[in-house]
Amino acid sequence: MPVRCIVPLVLFVFALYTSAPAQQPAPAQDKPLPDEIDQHFQYLSGTWDYSYQENGKTYHGVWSVRRSGNGAALLSRFQEVGPEGKVSGNYLHGWNADSKQLVDNFVSDKIGIGQATYTLVSKDRAEGQGESTLPDGTRRTTKLRSEYSPDKIVWTNYQTVLAGKPEPDRVFTFVRRKADPDRVTPQSATTRIPEAVKTRMARQVGTWTTRGVRNNKTFEGLYLARWNDSETGLVITGREGHHVLNGMSYWDDKAAEIIEVWATPSGSAVLHFNEFGNDRWRGYVDLRYGGDQSIDDVGIELEFEDNQFDFRGDAAEGKPPFTVTNTKVTLKHSKKALQSFADLLVGGSWVNTEQAPAAKHTYSWLPGKKVLKLERDGGMFPGISTIAVHHPTQSVRLMEVDDDGTLGIATLDCPELDSQMTPVRRARTAECRPM
Numbered sequence: 001m002p003v004r005c006i007v008p009l010v011l012f013v014f015a016l017y018t019s020a021p022a023q024q025p026a027p028a029q030d031k032p033l034p035d036e037i038d039q040h041f042q043y044l045s046g047t048w049d050y051s052y053q054e055n056g057k058t059y060h061g062v063w064s065v066r067r068s069g070n071g072a073a074l075l076s077r078f079q080e081v082g083p084e085g086k087v088s089g090n091y092l093h094g095w096n097a098d099s100k101q102l103v104d105n106f107v108s109d110k111i112g113i114g115q116a117t118y119t120l121v122s123k124d125r126a127e128g129q130g131e132s133t134l135p136d137g138t139r140r141t142t143k144l145r146s147e148y149s150p151d152k153i154v155w156t157n158y159q160t161v162l163a164g165k166p167e168p169d170r171v172f173t174f175v176r177r178k179a180d181p182d183r184v185t186p187q188s189a190t191t192r193i194p195e196a197v198k199t200r201m202a203r204q205v206g207t208w209t210t211r212g213v214r215n216n217k218t219f220e221g222l223y224l225a226r227w228n229d230s231e232t233g234l235v236i237t238g239r240e241g242h243h244v245l246n247g248m249s250y251w252d253d254k255a256a257e258i259i260e261v262w263a264t265p266s267g268s269a270v271l272h273f274n275e276f277g278n279d280r281w282r283g284y285v286d287l288r289y290g291g292d293q294s295i296d297d298v299g300i301e302l303e304f305e306d307n308q309f310d311f312r313g314d315a316a317e318g319k320p321p322f323t324v325t326n327t328k329v330t331l332k333h334s335k336k337a338l339q340s341f342a343d344l345l346v347g348g349s350w351v352n353t354e355q356a357p358a359a360k361h362t363y364s365w366l367p368g369k370k371v372l373k374l375e376r377d378g379g380m381f382p383g384i385s386t387i388a389v390h391h392p393t394q395s396v397r398l399m400e401v402d403d404d405g406t407l408g409i410a411t412l413d414c415p416e417l418d419s420q421m422t423p424v425r426r427a428r429t430a431e432c433r434p435m
Contacts, residue, residue, distance in 0.1 A: 032072035032230050037095050037102070040120060041067060041074055043148065044093075048174040054083050061087075063174060069193035069251045072230030084110050088288070090261045090270075092248050094229060102126070105235075105248065107263035110135065113246050116144060124148050130157075135265065138163045151176040193232055197251045200276060201234060201258060203304050204249075207395040207411060210240065212311075212324035223326050224393065224411055236260070237411075257283070267293075271300060279304045285313065295319070331394040338389055338396055342372055355379060381406075 033041065048063040061080025068075055074093035079086075089108025096103050096117070104116040112135050118128020126146040133139055142160040146153060153174035160167040210221040221239040228235050233250035247262035258281070260271040266289055273283035281302040287295040299314035307328040315321040345363040352359045359379025366373050366386070374385040383402035390397040390411075398410045 032070065033095055036120065036123065038071070040102075040123070041071070041093075044074060044076075047177040048153070049177060050078075050080075050172050050174040052170055052172045054168075054170065057083075059083065065093075068230075068232040069197075069253050070230065070232050073228065073232050073250075075250055087111065089268075090248075092228070092233070092250070096229065101128070104130075106132075107246060107248070107261055107268060113263045114140075118144055118146070135263075135267075140167075142167075151178075193251050197258065198231065200281070201249065201251075203309065204234060204236075207329040207393045208309075208326035209329060210238065210324060210326050212240070212322065214240070214322040214324075216320050222411060224395070226393070236262075273300075273302065287316070329393075329395050331389065331391065334389045334394055334396050338372070338387065341387075341396075342369075346372070352379065 044065050045067055046065060048065070049060070050063055051058055051060045053059070059080060059082045061078055061082070063076060063078045065074055065076040067073075072095070074091070076091040076093065077088065078091070079088045081087075087108065087110045089106055089111055091104055091106045094103050094105075095101075099117070101117045101119055104118075106115075107113050112133050114130060114132025116128055116130030118126045120126050124147065126144075126148075128144045129142065130144055131139070131141050140160065140162045142157045145156045145158065147155075153172075155172040155174065156169060157172075158169040160169070204225045205227065206225065208223040208225075210219075210223050212219055212221075219241045221241060223236070223238045225234045225236045227233075228248075233248055236245075236247040236249065238245040238247070243265045245262055245264050247260055249258060249260040251257075252259050255272075256274060258273040260269075260273075262269040262271070268288045269285055271283065271285045273281040275282040283300055284296075285298045285300050287298065289295075295316045295318075298316045301310075301312045303310045303312070307330070309326050311324040311326070313322045342363065342365065345361075346365060348362075350361045350363075352361075357378045359382075360377045362375045362377070364373050364375075365371070370388060372387040374387060376382050376385065381400075381402050383400055383404075383406075385398055385400040387396065387398045389395070393411065395411050400406075400408045400410075402408075
């Protein structure tokens, strides 16, 4: 007899395209970049004025670029007054040694979040492609071409598709500002982030369950932080309820601050931590919302304990204070959670008849009983999934392949189930929430 299942696996699609596989920190190297990439980063470092045209109007902006603490990445910020008014954003530019490609990750209050990969064809030219998601969820893809001369860059976005419709090409012209101190004394790629700073930032690395109060409303979620490939900062993905957040952190040597840049459904946030105790960081956050609304200099604090850290923020104008507690997910917990999840679901088919077409999910162990296999028949997303413990992050992970060829991965928050629960109670509890 089919049983209607409350496990909402169809919700996984909400997060599959924002969660990235965690990676173990790369070993430190005296020279983390190939010579040609190091020289390219030195060339880009500095301040650039840029312009572009749209619908017959010319728009202007400023792009500021500098080396990270160990020189293995670039940190940049752009500000412009464009067709949508004032726009700003932050980039983290790095080098993927495996694919031999340059990688850009960015967050912006109005442009959203995205990533671009490109190849340095020669010292004068680069080709690549980019993909981004606007704050309203609209997807944009584009091809990229950059042409370099000593103090000028011509950057072209072409074959751009926005929400399934082609967009006109857009050409950006960058001109370097003269007498730029960042250009005269570029940071060397052999320098490193201070060990004391790296030790502090390492306390956030891992997978954490999140419980908090924001705007007087409680929420639950997940927080996943990992080192970037060169260990110059953290790449962070979070979830508050059904809202997915993306961030990155780095060490600002000049300001002596750990800075986190976040893109959220309601805008962007830049966190500055500049006071450090043994178990406590203090600083402030600048918030940007839609319609050019901003709130600056809101006091914030991080407090660390064993396997837990708390994030607290002062009451901003028109906003109540907020608190978040992050509890580390351990390997033992994830193994028990996966086992109890399997104890409930393996051995039968689970049918959801509340959607059309009806979906049937069938769970089984793969040989060795380390990996759960989920066959999804019918419904909105038919296909096959595997669920297992991901040891680097000590979390439960789902990987899926849909029948239409879509691939995805999600980190799950799986509670342990009490064997004394009634079957109905256990089914209601077995909600593995996606990152």
